[in-house]
Amino acid sequence: MDWDEAGKLQPFQMNKMDEFRYHAHESAALYKEKMKHYHDVKLLKRDFQPGDSVLLFNSRLKLFPSKLKSKWSGPFTLVSISPNGSMELKSDNRTRTFMVNGHRVKHYHWMVDGDKIVNAHQLKHGTGP
Structure with a gap:
């Protein structure tokens, strides 16, 4: 073995390794x-x-798991929006308002079709009422 x-050869191999790392980093970033x-x-x-109809995610339902129970409650009417992102909601059957994240x-999204209310998401996906 020739010292x-x-x-x-060692600096050449180290330069090759640095170049390989550089290309791997560029590839990962891209x-x-x-x-x-x-x-x-x-x-x-x-x-x-304000005035939009919204649904509220009920995070407490995670404690009582149920397959068919919807995690969204509502609809609620949006009263106001704060600059920090919190929203004031009002239920249709109550006069009390409450703040949520x-x-x-x-x-x-809903539409009135004659006597019944039809969810617009159902129509979009073609599953009908």
Whole structure:
């Protein structure tokens, strides 16, 4: 074994390893950027206005698991939106209002079709009332 040749070869191998790490880091960053763009395109805009009908996520139902029980309650009417993201909701049958976190609500889309109220999500997916 020639020690002089091994001494010259070691920096070359270390440079190759650094170059390999650099390319792996670039590749991972590019992949993460593409996946972020892919997921961001699929996000829905959540622009709420006072007077909108919304559904409220009931997080306490996790304590009592049930397959067929809906985790969304409502509909509620949106009264106001705070700058910090909290929302004031009012139930249709009550005059009392309450504050909730804005992440726990989603739009409630409905239409009146003659005598019955039809959920617009059902029509969109083709499952009918």
